[in-house]
Each structure stands twice: as C-alpha cells, then as structure tokens.
Amino acid sequence: MAPFVFVPGAKWGKYIPMSLAQPIAALPFSRRGACPSLDEPMRTGDGLLARLRIVGGRLGPEQLKAIAQQARQHGNGLLEITARGNLQVRGLTEQSSRLFARAIMGIVAIETGLVVETPPLGGDDPSEFSDPRPLAEAIRNMAQPFAGLLGPKVTIIVDGGGQISLSGLKADIRLVAVAAGRWHLFVAEGTAEELAFSEALARVSELLQQLAGLGPTARAADLVPPSKQSQAQAGSSPIGDFTLRSSVAAGVALPFGSIAAEDLAALACTAGQMGVTEIRLAPHHGLLAIGAGTAFTQRAAQLGFITTSSDPRTRISACIGSDGCASGHIPARVLAARIAAHLPEKTRLHVSGCAKGCAHPPPADITLVGRADGYGLVIGGKAGDTPRTVLQADQLESSLAAR
Numbered sequence: 001m002a003p004f005v006f007v008p009g010a011k012w013g014k015y016i017p018m019s020l021a022q023p024i025a026a027l028p029f030s031r032r033g034a035c036p037s038l039d040e041p042m043r044t045g046d047g048l049l050a051r052l053r054i055v056g057g058r059l060g061p062e063q064l065k066a067i068a069q070q071a072r073q074h075g076n077g078l079l080e081i082t083a084r085g086n087l088q089v090r091g092l093t094e095q096s097s098r099l100f101a102r103a104i105m106g107i108v109a110i111e112t113g114l115v116v117e118t119p120p121l122g123g124d125d126p127s128e129f130s131d132p133r134p135l136a137e138a139i140r141n142m143a144q145p146f147a148g149l150l151g152p153k154v155t156i157i158v159d160g161g162g163q164i165s166l167s168g169l170k171a172d173i174r175l176v177a178v179a180a181g182r183w184h185l186f187v188a189e190g191t192a193e194e195l196a197f198s199e200a201l202a203r204v205s206e207l208l209q210q211l212a213g214l215g216p217t218a219r220a221a222d223l224v225p226p227s228k229q230s231q232a233q234a235g236s237s238p239i240g241d242f243t244l245r246s247s248v249a250a251g252v253a254l255p256f257g258s259i260a261a262e263d264l265a266a267l268a269c270t271a272g273q274m275g276v277t278e279i280r281l282a283p284h285h286g287l288l289a290i291g292a293g294t295a296f297t298q299r300a301a302q303l304g305f306i307t308t309s310s311d312p313r314t315r316i317s318a319c320i321g322s323d324g325c326a327s328g329h330i331p332a333r334v335l336a337a338r339i340a341a342h343l344p345e346k347t348r349l350h351v352s353g354c355a356k357g358c359a360h361p362p363p364a365d366i367t368l369v370g371r372a373d374g375y376g377l378v379i380g381g382k383a384g385d386t387p388r389t390v391l392q393a394d395q396l397e398s399s400l401a402a403r
C-alpha cells in the first residue's frame with residue numbers, strides 16, 4: 001500500500017497519499033476562493049451568507065420549514081436557491097452564523113468534500129438513460145483521499161439525460177449518459193469520450209489526481225487544449241409537472257432566486273399537509289415537491305413563486321441591490337418585479353444594484369445598472385460596461401417595451 005502522510009486542513013486535516021503531499025503543503029488553512037459554506041460563510045453587503053450543501057439536495061417538508069425558521073431567527077429572513085440548486089441563507093452575523101450552523105446540523109445532513117452534482121430527478125426519471133447516482137457516489141468515494149487537494153470550485157456533473165438536465169451548468173468534468181451504462185465524458189470544454197461505468201470512474205480518478213497534482217488553483221481547463229466549443233447549453237427548466245417512475249413531481253422556482261423565509265415555510269407547510277414526503281432542490285432556482293399536484297402549484301403561485309416557465313421573471317436576473325447590499329444604488333429585485341411584465345419575449349434582462357453585476361456576470365440582452373444618477377442601460381453587455389444612456393425611474397417600462 002502506498003505511504004500516506006497527515007496534512008493539516010482548515011478544520012481537522014487528513015491523510016493523503018505521499019505522492020500528492022507536495023501540492024497540499026502549500027495550501028493555506030483558509031482556502032482563498034472557497035465557496036461560502038455553513039461553517040465558513042461569506043461576507044456580503046447584507047452580512048454573512050451561508051450555503052447549505054444538503055445531501056442529494058433532498059429534504060422533507062418539515063426540514064425545509066425548520067431551515068426557513070432558523071433563517072428568519074438568525075439571518076435577515078431571506079433564502080435563496082442558486083442557479084446550481086443550492087440553498088443559501090443571507091444576513092447572518094458572526095455570532096448568529098455559529099448558532100445557525102449548529103441548528104442546521106440538527107435538522108439536515110450537510111455534504112462536504114468534492115462537489116459531484118446529479119439532476120434532481122436522478123434515479124426516478126423514466127426518461128433518463130442511466131441512474132446517475134451510483135456513478136456519482138463511486139466518484140465521491142474514489143476521490144475522498146485527495147478531495148482536499150482539489151480547488152474548492154472543482155465540480156463534476158453526472159447527468160443521466162432525463163427531463164431536468166444539468167446541461168446549463170458549467171463543470172470541470174461532465175458525464176452524460178447516452179445509453180444504458182454508457183457515458184460521454186467531457187473535460188472542461190473538450191470533446192466527448194464514450195466510456196462504460198468502470199472506465200468512466202477510472203478516467204475521472206486519473207483526471208482528479210492530475211488536478212490535485214497541479215494544486216488548489218487548477219481547473220480541468222488546465223488539462224485540455226482550449227476549445228471554442230462550450231459544453232454548457234441551455235438547461236431544462238425545473239418548473240412544471242413531471243412524471244416519475246412511481247410518482248409525479250410539481251416544480252416551482254423562486255423569483256430572482258430569492259424568497260422570504262415566511263413564504264418558504266408556508267409552502268413547506270402546505271406540502272406537508274398535502275402528504276408530500278420529499279422536496280428536492282433544483283437548478284435554475286427551482287424546488288420540486290414529489291407527489292404534489294395542482295393544489296400545491298396554486299398555493300405556490302399565491303405565495304409569489306414562479307409556477308409557469310413562460311413567466312417573464314424566469315428571464316430576469318437581479319441581485320438584492322440597495323435592499324441588502326451596501327454597494328447597491330437601487331432595490332434591484334423590487335424594480336425587476338415591477339418591470340417584468342414589460343420585458344419583450346425571448347429577451348434576458350439583468351437588473352443590477354451596481355456595476356459589479358453579481359447576479360449575472362456574463363452579458364445579457366438588456367442590463368439596467370443602478371447608479372447615483374439613475375439607471376444605466378447596457379445593451380448586449382455586462383453590468384460593468386459603459387451604458388448606452390442613463391434612464392430615470394419613469395422611463396424604464398417604456399424603454400424596455402421599445403426593445
């Protein structure tokens with residue numbers, strides 16, 4: 001057996017193969033660029049933000065309700081589901097974040113280590129080629145000894161090819177089922193390699209060990225020649241009704257990825273009363289209630305959730321803005337809700353509290369940027385680009401409708 005060495009980590013440290021010891025020796029205790037987590041929340045304009053990596057993205061209505069109540073008690077009462085389907089709680093303080101973390105550990109199991117994502121209906125979806133969960137689990141187990149050597153943003157997607165695919169999300173390594181037991185493996189933006197289960201596992205192991213050897217800033221793009229082809233495509237919406245192997249699911253989304261704790265708790269309560277036993281977090285700010293039907297969706301609409309994929313809010317990104325961020329000039333989400341009905345079809349809008357553009361870093365068809373003197377209008381660009389003109393509050397609806 002290869003010799004192992006103990007390497008101190010951010011909290012406890014771990015044993016790793018001697019051959020991989022060199023890169024980790026350079027790792028600082030608190031890794032820069034790390035994603036916000038429950039025990040290491042990130043400072044934002046409205047306090048600390050904690051991201052909860054709930055195991056499998058699956059939890060019961062009572063657990064969701066309890067998390068919302070803790071968010072109300074310890075944070076500013078706002079919860080988010082990110083584009084990748086992670087639950088986030090905002091507005092924590094140094095002190096309350098510790099209490100919040102302790103409370104959450106008593107409510108739900110939190111995942112750590114290498115990020116390996118699977119679609120929310122994985123394993124229950126009659127239209128998928130292969131259940132992605134066994135391969136995802138095998139990758140997690142295989143990577144355990146050296147996961148701490150990998151950069152915190154290194155991500156693997158295992159997609160069975162079903163109704164809600166993760167094709168809209170970027171990944172360092174992507175495995176997509178193309179037939180029963182057959183997988184296409186993509187490294188960063190590279191070309192597909194078709195492999196069986198065991199071959200895919202071996203190849204991922206090889207790639208992760210190469211990345212670990214390159215150190216914590218390495219990403220899969222460092223392993224392959226640059227390509228103009230982007231592997232990320234438009235992802236499928238989690239909104240609507242889905243047929244599962246032995247049940248159904250009702251999918252809704254959080255407007256602009258955010259919802260008040262009271263409304264999320266109320267929806268969880270409704271789900272529990274309707275006999276829903278499981279809720280799954282979904283990409284594109286979604287939430288799926290397994291076994292739920294029309295009555296659940298109707299209640300979600302009353303509470304302000306998005307319940308149809310034609311809702312213009314699905315095409316708008318907006319940060320918290322001045323309602324919770326010290327840098328914000330405008331209450332971006334409030335404004336976005338006001339002007340949503342005026343957004344032309346097939347047009348993507350980004351409403352940003354300031355030029356930083358946190359909610360949508362890439363270009364959008366239209367971007368409205370909060371400024372001290374009004375609303376910068378950027379067409380086909382990013383929030384930080386020079387605006388074409390600066391609008392005033394009473395010009396926004398007409399300006400959108402004219403595009």
Ligand code: SF4
Pocket residue numbers: 045319320321322325326327328329352353354355356357358359
């Ligand atoms: S874009 Fe500006 S206002 Fe919005 S969250 Fe980021 S820093 Fe705050």
